[in-house]
């Protein structure tokens with residue numbers, strides 16, 4: 084388009100038309116209509132520390148902003164997307180206040196109530212997760228791979244003494260929680276026996292529990308989750324989203340573990356053949372929502388389930404980038420959002436860096452941008468580096484030391 088003004092005017096009128104068409108779709112009561120809301124236009128929430136009995140005071144960046152998940156960011160815009168049911172898919176960008184008014188106007192229709200629920204989920208303050216506050220700042224989850232064959236650090240912490248040292252180092256480097264994994268799930272990896280997983284995990288579990296750390300266990304197996312819960316773990320992180328082992332969700336409910344439901348399709352052996360999506364962002368969203376239903380039905384407390392779109396699991400490079408670009412849409416699930424980008428192959432593909440250990444700068448960039456979209460937990464190999472990057476990011480957000 085040659086001139087800015089006519090282009091903007093045309094966009095505004097097409098936005099108005101799209102918003103009107105969404106409203107009509109909702110009023111028609113189309114039961115198959117699926118709705119999504121991606122917040123954007125982020126700016127930091129200013130927090131003045133409380134003194135004595137005074138609670139900290141928070142100030143939004145300006146009028147028309149809403150606080151994201153009760154956390155450190157506010158947003159003033161939202162992209163609404165819809166698909167399914169009788170009509171064509173669509174999308175519209177609106178100020179969040181206009182989206183909330185639209186939802187209000189159609190509240191008597193089921194679609195309107197679903198839209199309102201989605202928008203409320205963006206704002207709803209997240210509970211403490213495994214005891215960790217997720218409202219003040221992003222949390223760093225340190226990866227401790229007690230494996231001989233993980234894609235970037237296999238063997239580093241495999242021997243019991245090395246596993247214990249890796250736990251101590253991650254905590255000394257400032258990790259908020261530890262993710263102990265005994266099975267590599269890199270593309271092509273084969274399944275291992277739960278007894279072997281448990282045997283590998285124990286030294287790290289014991290060291291981490293003795294140190295009083297918040298411990299997550301990265302496993303797809305209910306028996307391993309059960310064992311880890313008895314040895315002090317607080318979180319089950321399941322890359323299969325509790326679909327691999329039919330007993331896993333029940334174990335989480337019964338033990339009271341918190342949970343991370345990650346998105347993947349198939350198994351590490353098959354996942355890179357399962358990258359056919361209609362719309363990767365919306366399909367991953369729907370499939371994660373199915374995992375949440377599974378956990379809800381098993382009796383797991385909703386506030387104790389974090390979601391993760393699963394970067395590198397049954398995704399191409401472009402699909403990983405689409406998910407990271409649109410990451411904030413996942414706040415619409417109403418749960419804490421965890422993201423794992425550390426040293427992954429998409430960084431290698433973008434930069435040409437073949438050695439996973441040399442992908443730290445790219446990993447930091449991806450982690451910071453995820454936190455800039457409100458991700459509450461970042462799962463990383465390079466703890467000290469990530470902590471430093473986040474501390475600087477936070478200070479800039481505050482505008483003072």
Ligand SMILES: Nc1nc2c(c(=O)[nH]1)N=C(COP(=O)(O)OP(=O)(O)O)CN2
Pocket residue numbers: 226228230232233234235264266267268269301320321322343345391393394421422423424462
């Ligand atoms: N929730 C969650 N869990 C994960 C994720 C992730 O992105 N999110 N990535 C992994 C891959 O990284 P790792 O270094 O553990 O590699 P490995 O599978 O080869 O051990 C393993 N586990």
Ligand SMILES: Nc1ccc(C(=O)O)cc1
Pocket residue numbers: 234267268269270394395396426427428429
């Ligand atoms: N388990 C995994 C390990 C690595 C990757 C990746 O590099 O994309 C994906 C999955």
